[in-house]
Amino acid sequence: MSGPNSQYDPVEVSALDPANVEAAVDAALQAIAEASTLEELKAVRPAHQGDKSPLALANREIGALPPTAKADAGKRVGQARGRVAQAMKERQAALEAERDARILVEEAVDVTMVPGRLPLGRRHPVELMAQRIADIFVGMGWEIAEGPEVEAEWFNFDALNFDADHPARQMQDTFYVDPPQDGLVLRTHTSPVQARAMLERGVPLYVGVPGKVFRTDELDATHMPVFHQIEGLAVDEGLTMAHLKGTLDRLASELFGDGITTRLRPSYFPFTEPSAEMDLRCFVCQGRDPDCRACSGTGWIEWGGCGMVNRNVLAAVGVDPDRYTGFAFGMGIDRALMFRTGVSDMRDMFEGDVRFNAQFGLEV
Known part of the structure; x- marks a missing residue:
C-alpha cells in the first residue's frame, strides 16, 4: 500500500497537474504567436481563454481541493492564465498597429490631386x-x-x-x-x-x-x-x-x-x-x-x-x-x-x- 501524498489531497485531478498546466500555457502562447490577423486571433481566444479551455477547466477544479492545497494550485493556475492573457493583449496590440499602418497606406487620400469627374450627360x-x-x-x-x-x-x-x-x-x-x-x-x-x-x-x-x-x-x-x-x-x-x-x-x-x-x-x-x-x-x-x-x-x-x-x-x-x-x-x-x-x-x-x-x- 502506497504512502500518503504529502503535497496534494488524493481528490486532486489531472487538470491541475503542473505538467498539464504548463503544456496548456505553451499551446496557448504558440497559437497566439501564429495568429497573423485580428480575425485569426479572435478565433484563438475561445480555445485558450474560453470557458471550456484547459486552463479554465483547471481553475474550476480548484474548488474541489482541500484548503491546504487550494492556495498553491490557485497561484499556479492564476499565473498561467495571466501569462496567456498578457500574450493575447500584446499580440492584439501588435496586430492592431499593423492594421492601422496598412489602412493609412491603402486608404490614403491625396488632397492635392485633381478629382476625377463623372462624364456629363448629353441631350439626344x-x-x-x-x-x-x-x-x-x-x-x-x-x-x-x-x-x-x-x-x-x-x-x-x-x-x-x-x-x-x-x-x-x-x-x-x-x-x-x-x-x-x-x-x-x-x-x-x-x-x-x-x-x-x-x-x-x-x-x-x-x-x-x-x-x-x-x-x-x-x-x-x-x-x-x-x-x-x-x-x-x-x-x-x-x-x-x-x-x-x-x-x-x-x-x-x-x-x-x-x-x-x-x-x-x-x-x-x-x-x-x-x-x-x-x-x-x-x-x-x-x-x-x-x-x-x-x-x-x-x-x-x-x-x-x-x-x-x-x-x-x-x-x-x-x-x-x-x-x-x-x-x-x-x-x-x-x-x-x-x-x-x-x-x-x-x-x-x-x-x-x-x-x-x-x-x-x-x-x-
Whole structure:
C-alpha cells in the first residue's frame, strides 16, 4: 500500500497537474504567436481563454481541493492564465498597429490631386437637331407650335383633304387607338397642327412644328415606326411658290452650309396643290459619282415634301382661300441628322447606346 501524498489531497485531478498546466500555457502562447490577423486571433481566444479551455477547466477544479492545497494550485493556475492573457493583449496590440499602418497606406487620400469627374450627360442628338431647326425658324421670325401625339382622325385626315377611302387611313399604315371607332390615331405626320394652328391663332400665320410621328413602317436602316418631323406652315396674303422655294433654300443653307443646291420635283399630297418633293444636291459626291451610296448615283437626295396649301384645307378651318394663300412643307428630323452627320443607320439613333450620344456633345 502506497504512502500518503504529502503535497496534494488524493481528490486532486489531472487538470491541475503542473505538467498539464504548463503544456496548456505553451499551446496557448504558440497559437497566439501564429495568429497573423485580428480575425485569426479572435478565433484563438475561445480555445485558450474560453470557458471550456484547459486552463479554465483547471481553475474550476480548484474548488474541489482541500484548503491546504487550494492556495498553491490557485497561484499556479492564476499565473498561467495571466501569462496567456498578457500574450493575447500584446499580440492584439501588435496586430492592431499593423492594421492601422496598412489602412493609412491603402486608404490614403491625396488632397492635392485633381478629382476625377463623372462624364456629363448629353441631350439626344435628334432633340438637338430639332432645337437647331426650331432656332432657324425663330430666326426667320416664325413661331413654334405644338400639337398632341394622339390625334383626332378629323385633324389627321379630314381637315387635310384626305378622302374617306384614302390608303393612309388603313390600319396597315396608321396606328389606331382602341376602340378604332372612336376616331383616335397616333398622328402620322405633324400636318394636323396646320389645322389646329389656323383655328387657334388665326391668319396671317407663320409656324414651325417639330414633333414625333408614328407609322406602321418596318424597322430598317432608313425607316422607323416612330420618327420625327418638322412642319412649316405660312398663310398670308400673296404667298406663292417663290416664297416656298426661298424659305426651303434658307433652311437648307442654314443646316447644310452655303452653296447647297435644291430642286423641286412635281408630286402629290392631299393637303397641298400644287405639290412637290424637295431634293438636295448630294453633298458627298456632288452628282459626280455613279456609285455614291448617299444618293445611289442620282446626284440628288430626297429631303421632304412641300407645296401650296390646298384651298379645301383653308376652307375646312374657316380661312378664306380667295384672300389668303399659304405654303407648307415637312422634313424628317432624323433624316436631316443623317445627312448632316453621316450616320448611315437610323437604328443607331434609338438603341440607347450612350457612346452614340457622346460623340455629339452639346451641338450637332
